[in-house]
Amino acid sequence: MPIAPEDQVYGCLHFNGSVHLDHNACFRSASLHAMLGHCANSICAIFRFNGVQDVLKWVDDFVFLQHRTNCAAPWTYSYDASLIDSIAADLGWPWAPKRHFPFASHFTYLGMTWDLDDKKVFFAQKKKDRYLRKIAHWEVGSPVTRKEVDSVIGTLNHCSLILIAARTHLPSLYEFARRFNSKSSNPFTTHKITQKVAADIKWWRSQLSAEFCGMMLRPRPAPLSLLICMDASTSWGIGFWMEGKWIAWRSIPGWKNDGRDIGWLEMVAVELALHAVIGAGYKDVHLVFQSDNSGVVGTFKNGSSHNAPQNSILCRIIHLFNDHNLWVTTTWIPTKENPSDGPSRGIFPPLQDLFFPLPKLPAHLSQFLEAPITFRTTRELQL
Secondary structure (H helix, E strand, O other): OEOOHHHHHHOEEEEOOEEEEOOEOOOOOOOHHHHHHHHHHHHHHHHHHOOOOEEEEEOOEEEEEOOEOOOOOOOOEOOOHHHHHHHHHHHOOOOOHHHOOOOOOEEEEOOEEEEOOOOEEEOOHHHHHHHHHHOOOOOOOOEEEHHHHHHHHHHHHHHOOOOOOHHHHOHHHHHHHOOOOOOOOOOOOEEEOOHHHHHHHHHHHHHHHOOOOEEEOOOOOOEOOOOEEEEEOOOOEEEEEEOOEEEEEEEOOOOOOOOOOHHHHHHHHHHHHHHHHHHOOOOOOEEEEEEOOHHHHHHHHHOOOOOHHHHHHHHHHHHHHHHOOOEEEEEEOOHHHOOOHHHHOOOOOOHHHEOOOOOOOOHHHOOOEOOOOOHHHHHHHHO
């Protein structure tokens, strides 16, 4: 990146007794990313002003998208590569010839292969092999350096952009990285891979070894206008409310142990709500779940949790989303406005408003919760 002559005096290098002025900023300089970002944002705005409908960028990688202007083949487009080249030439913006490719429906961007005909994005075999080599020796007890850990975390973070539930298999690596000291740490210091990290790495290997390692590109539909709420309380259990119908699950004493807390129980409430709507036949839709727990809303926004039991529940939820082609947005609702607050505390609405069909309690939750409250169990509790 060229440095303006009047700014060169602020970027000097003292070497061998002489002061050198930098005419260009090296790409890896810490300050350059912001400089490049300003220029890249500007050129994107100029392209759009000149008729380029869609241009995406990540640092110095750009991808331009054409839109058809007619409804039948042969297709015509509002612009072609010559417009992009002419604008860049006028601005003095150089493109790397080796990475400059003509328009196509099948291309590589950010190390991922995009197939617009079949509407999917995935990692090619060459990429998968490269990533698998990075984690080949990551077994329980294997020593690794901080540099290796950072490199693997960076690679898997990149993969998590297109792999379902991938973010839930990263917190163990973040936790492991904290074992290394800060900048004063010896670069040759090693720590042994823990069982928790090895278990997540095993999941990553299975994903990267699959024939298709990626995701389908599907547009998210508009959310349905349904009132769906859930809540959990340590005093009684879990409540669910959907359009005036309710369900309640009583917790079993001893559930609050081994890292399971109210945050975990609130996340379980979301999973049970998801089983309820799936059992009612909902699929291929966008739903809004309302919870009065801000931690649940934040966890869904981040896509992972540092609490291992809560993260495990989130992983199951994300797989349910994928299996039933569901989009779920979580929003916060005040406790006083949450209709599921009563059932979560053992205060039940009228019996005729019980939700039907009642979902089956998942096996992995059977030691922590009783089966859903029914007409019979409600009467027994009232007696």
